[in-house]
Amino acid sequence: MPAPATTLLAIGTKKGLWLASSTDRQEWTLSDPMFLMEEIPSVAIDTRDGRTRLFAGRMSWHFGPCIAHSDDLGGTWAEPREGGIRFGADDDAALERIWQIQPDAEGRPGVVWAGCQPISVWKSTDHGETFTLNRGLWDHPHRSEWGAGFGGAAAHTVLPSPADDTLHVAMSTGGVYRSDDGGASWEPRNRGISAYFMPDPDPEFGQCVHKVARDAVDPDRLFAQNHHGVYTSADRGDSWQSIAEGLPADFGFVMLTHPHRGGTAWVIPLKADGERIPPDGRLLVHRTDDGGSTWEGSGTGLPQAEYNAVLRDAACVDTAEIPGVYFGTRGGSVYASADEGRTFREVASHLPDVLSVRAAVLPG
Amino acid sequence: MPPPPSVIVLIPALLRQYVDGRSAVRLDVADDADVASLLDGLGEGRPLLEQRIREETGALRRYVNIYVDGEDVRRLDGLATAVPAGATVMIMQSVAGG
Numbered sequence A: 001m002p003a004p005a006t007t008l009l010a011i012g013t014k015k016g017l018w019l020a021s022s023t024d025r026q027e028w029t030l031s032d033p034m035f036l037m038e039e040i041p042s043v044a045i046d047t048r049d050g051r052t053r054l055f056a057g058r059m060s061w062h063f064g065p066c067i068a069h070s071d072d073l074g075g076t077w078a079e080p081r082e083g084g085i086r087f088g089a090d091d092d093a094a095l096e097r098i099w100q101i102q103p104d105a106e107g108r109p110g111v112v113w114a115g116c117q118p119i120s121v122w123k124s125t126d127h128g129e130t131f132t133l134n135r136g137l138w139d140h141p142h143r144s145e146w147g148a149g150f151g152g153a154a155a156h157t158v159l160p161s162p163a164d165d166t167l168h169v170a171m172s173t174g175g176v177y178r179s180d181d182g183g184a185s186w187e188p189r190n191r192g193i194s195a196y197f198m199p200d201p202d203p204e205f206g207q208c209v210h211k212v213a214r215d216a217v218d219p220d221r222l223f224a225q226n227h228h229g230v231y232t233s234a235d236r237g238d239s240w241q242s243i244a245e246g247l248p249a250d251f252g253f254v255m256l257t258h259p260h261r262g263g264t265a266w267v268i269p270l271k272a273d274g275e276r277i278p279p280d281g282r283l284l285v286h287r288t289d290d291g292g293s294t295w296e297g298s299g300t301g302l303p304q305a306e307y308n309a310v311l312r313d314a315a316c317v318d319t320a321e322i323p324g325v326y327f328g329t330r331g332g333s334v335y336a337s338a339d340e341g342r343t344f345r346e347v348a349s350h351l352p353d354v355l356s357v358r359a360a361v362l363p364g
Numbered sequence B: 001m002p003p004p005p006s007v008i009v010l011i012p013a014l015l016r017q018y019v020d021g022r023s024a025v026r027l028d029v030a031d032d033a034d035v036a037s038l039l040d041g042l043g044e045g046r047p048l049l050e051q052r053i054r055e056e057t058g059a060l061r062r063y064v065n066i067y068v069d070g071e072d073v074r075r076l077d078g079l080a081t082a083v084p085a086g087a088t089v090m091i092m093q094s095v096a097g098g
Helices: B013-019 B035-043 B047-053
Strands: A007-013 A016-022 A039-046 A053-060 A064-070 A097-103 A112-117 A120-124 A154-160 A167-172 A175-179 A209-214 A222-226 A230-233 A265-267 A285-288 A296-298 A315-317 A325-328 A334-337 A345-348 A354-361 B006-010 B024-028 B064-068 B088-093
Touching (some): A007 A039, A007 A053, A016 A039, A039 A112, A053 A097, A064 A097, A097 A154, A112 A167, A167 A209, A175 A209, B013 B047, B024 B035
Parallel strands (some): A039 A097, A039 A354
Antiparallel strands (some): A007 A354, A039 A053, A112 A154, A167 A175, A265 A285, A285 A296, A315 A325, A325 A334, A334 A345, B064 B088
């Protein structure tokens, strides 16, 4: 009988990285902290090609940001000596933070994307050893008009399509941009997404989209959690429709989609822009199985009272047949569900603010 | 023949991993050396150390301080501050963090 698969959960916090592992997704073993006192706003677990490479987007307030990777489950870490994510001398910019590390689809095993602050997208074709600035987005004529959300001006979401050369990026603030040619050129795709905080609430770009996720079955279908507003698009972002009805609030940062089944997505609502707490102090994970027509909230296993927010990358799913759902709070609690978000167990508590989590079933 | 002029660069604990664990590095300097050229020399063959001290633009990182013989270079000429032979240059992280 084969040994049960190990699920690894990477937890990036405001003061370091922790790894949790489990063979049943019920009982978890938590590592000692790594990169203690560095912020870890992005993590990734790349299991393509039958091997496991962990990535951490590190940020030292003193010594700046860098990307590191580990091929031995966090035992040792390496930083690219040359390359990494670094602007060139002519770019007149300095990397401030790595918000997103996104391994590409299975069919492109060496490709890893990164979304960064200042707003920029980077591509590696050598498993994350070296990265190249995406010039199409960096040189976009809109760039001077993109703004900064409270956390900084960042490309926080990079979504390559497994079907073709389509690539979506979401930025705060700027909204959703799509490339149909693998990143060579980009166009805003925000029609239907509100920017209530601007004089024109329906601009071509400038929205504060917090997170975008792609449907598992239909790569043309997207889901977005906006700065007030929850939306879906059936046409690759050409148009967006509200799916907020049925949720207790339309504010929040998280948007997750099922890894295998179409139409299923999760959000973790917060009350409002001006009140960034779970509605009524009750932390609930809301799920739709019909593309956003209806929502059902679940708090089984979660605390009765919770006043901490869940940040945009502090939530994830794994890729198990029955996927796990994971998230962490700014209060340093991390929760895991082994049943698609119906019931949760606490993996860790009293950690620093959780900034990023990613989970994966490790190759046998 | 006298040895070439040099300076001592004191390395903070968090950056010693990039200089084989040493707390100080002796560097030869030219007569017209300044902090920028000193950092160029320190970063030669040590790109990760260089990245921790200066941004890609060449600017000193906001929360890294450099003192030449006890004087904060930000109060002098910044990276253009002269570094005379025999000087002691201290690299320190500033008081920051939450």
